[in-house]
Amino acid sequence: MIRSLCIAVGFVLVTAAGSVAQDIARMEQVIQDYVTAGTFMGTVLVARDGNIVIDRGYGMANVEWDVPNTPATKFRLGSVTKQFTAAAILLLEERGQLKIDDRIKTYLPDQPMAWDRITIFNLLTHTSGIPNFTATPEYNAAKGRATTVDQTLGTLRDRALDFGPGEKMSYSNSGYLALGSIIEKVSGQSYEQFVVDNIFTPLGMKDSGYDSNTAIIKRRASGYIKGPVATVNAGYIHMSVPHAAGALYSTTGDLLKWEQALFAGKVVSKASLERMITPFKNDYGFGLLSVVDKGRRVIWHNGGIDGFNTRMSYYPDTRTVVIVLSNVNGPVPDRLAPQLGAIMHGEQ
DSSP, rough: OOOHHHHHHHHHHHHHHHHHHHHHHHHHHHHHHHHHHHHHEEEEEEEETTEEEEEEEEEEEETTTEEETTEEEEEEEGGGEEEEHHHHHHHHHHHTTTOOOOBBTOOOOSSSSGGGTOBBBHHHOSSOOOOOOGSSTTHHHTTTTTOOOOHHTTTTSSSSSSSTTTTOOOOOOHHHHHHHHHHHHHHHHHHHHHHHHIIIIHHOOOOOOOOOSSSOOTOOOOHHHHHEEEEEEEOOOOOOTTTHHHHHEEOHHHHHHHHHHTTTTSSSSSHHHHHHHHBBBBOOOOSSSEEEETTTEEEEEEEETTEEEEEEEEEETTTTTEEEESSSEESSSHHHHHHHHHHHTTOO
């Protein structure tokens, strides 16, 4: 009887190992299709229950010097930054330094009268009505110059709100700039220092930070665009421009630490986390989207900034994490991450 049980268990283990190997092979095939097509360079991490299934680099971190991407390569995150900003706001609320139902002019009194009814909640959920500064005609000319959040928000003072606060959801980087400013005014620290002190350092995220145009950041990827003829260097953006809406960088390994800690209730309280991942309008919570795809809940966000596209997905039912960081602009991370998630959940 004991011998039979051992044989049965051994069979199950071999079968499980074979299944994982098949999943890895299928995922590698999907990734390589994009690499071969020249539409993806970057890093990919897939993990379940804390066990890493794939963690690899593809293509070049620097094309001109033939430096390959590796799991240690650092990428600009773009709007994946927003979940860190949202968590920072919730930390300040838990410490009694603000409430998300507060009107933002409590902390930003110099903003126009039209913003009187806007709350921090509206900023978090993109329901403030503040126009998105990256969609204005002036943005492309302005993004190459050093600026401050107050200066950027000042360009919107004379613009009407797109709608009344809370009436609709419209994605606005401006709202997350305002959140960054609130974090700075309430904490007395720069946004960068607050995130480092309260998130990155406690979680051991040593390869994450606020990106810079001047600092030497080792193992940082260069950003590219796939043009009609060849891959070319991406345009310039001064990293003071995206601020709390999109200025952070990280690696797949650090982002796995973040996902594991966040969803284990080790960053903010479980009550705060539940508010963060509960959709308000258009599937959006606080810095994260939550949707049900083919019967599975997935909590995710993507990012795009000059030369980089990113996406992180978390499947709470199976504790599966999919992270795709790309240093060539394009839609591949938004296609690849769901495909890898589907393979991890047994889809053909």
